[in-house]
Amino acid sequence: MSIKLVAIDIDGTLLDSAGQLSEGVKKALQEAKQKNIRIVLCTGRPLPGVTEYLKALDLLSADDYVITYNGSLVQNVATQHTVFSANLTKNDYLKINYIAQKLGVHFHVSGVDAIFTANRNISPYTVHESTLVHMPIKYRTSDEMIHNDYEMIKMMMIDEPEILDHAITQLPAEFKEQYNIVKSAPFYLEILHKGANKGIALKKLAEHLAIEQAEVMAIGDNENDMAMLEYAGIGVAMQNAVEKTKAVADYITTASNDEDGVKEAIEKFC
Template sequence: MSIRMIAIDIDGTLVNSQRQLTERVKTTLAAARDKGVKIVLCTGRPIPGVEPELKELGLVSDEDYVITYNGSMVQNVGTKDVIFSADLKPADYIDVNAMAQKLGVHLHVSSTDAIYTANRDISPYTVHESWLVHMPINYRTADEMVQYPVPMIKMMMIDEPAILDAAIAKIPDDFRERYTVVKSAPFYLEILHPGASKGVALSQLASHLHMTADEVMAIGDNENDLTMIDYAGIGVAMENAIPEVKKAADITTASNDEDGVALVVEKYVL
């Protein structure tokens, strides 16, 4: 069965180490679109953080879709209609914030309009996320987060990689059962609704578009890409992917600095 949709992670996959889209990747994806293949960016970023790549690839029409917040939202790019969403609630903030404090790491909340933090000394990793996804940072006390809640799409435990890894090792199993917990970068651990993941979001979109998993290719490099690589008929790992992703994938392509996305699309789709 031919591939009708390609889901592509952004950081470490679609863009190179300089966060650039190469001409070969752009040309190859344009050729796939000309064949009628849906190109779906599937990212941990919110909508504002993915708009530059969507525009550069021309994925801005009512026929285009994007998966954001690590699978917590599926949206039509042109109409802004939400196809699928799975938000967290104020009670979840109380639970996750308590765990972050117990583990000794920072926490911030990704909403639809901003990044919210209860840390007076704002973490440099919150600042980095703000820069990366083109969203402002708003300070709220922990009590205000609960009393005057904003849409809580995902929460992120953030800290120096060694500190975060030590904290991750101490997260109890019952916490992982209550949430989807995925590492998206050495300094980011993302906490999502238990019904949210890139794999779930991709299956929701495929169903919406009357496609089967066999007609989907998914390409990624990190832990948060595992579920969509497992779901897709062809799961692809970048050469720069973590070992768990390479083990789960059907194929390993070249790295993001060697046009790996273009190479695998040229071979299996064009």
């Protein structure tokens, strides 16, 4: 079967190490679009952190969709119609915030239009996330978080890699059973609704569009991309991907994200 939908991770995949979209990748995706292949950005970022790339790739029509928050939200780009969503609750916040405090790691919550943290000493990685996704940071105490109706889509433990890695080894077994937990960067551990990941979101979107699993290709580089690579008819790992992601891929590009690896995958399979 021919490919009808390509889901592409952003950081470490679509973009190079400097966070830039190359002309080679842009041209390859434009050519794929001309063949009526749907291009869907599938990212851990919220919508404000994706908009500039949707514009650059001309993915702003009523036929275009985007997967954000690591699969917690699937939307039509033009209408903002929600195809699928899986948010976290106030009870989730209390449990996850308590564990983060117990383990001594920084913690924040990603909402629709802001990042919330109860850490008085705000982590530089929270600041980095705020800059990356173009969302403001709002300091809110735990009491304020549970006594207001903030939409909490995903939660993140963030810290120095060695501190975070040690904390991960200390997570309770039941915690891992209650949530979908993915590492999206050496300093980011993302906690999502159990029913949310990039693979589930991609499946929901493909079904919505009446596209068969075999007609879907997914391209990624990190652990949070594994589920969508496993779901897709063709799962492509970038040359710069982590070993766990390469292990589940059907194909590994010979080129990294700094060498237009996405272009290689598009030209080979589309």
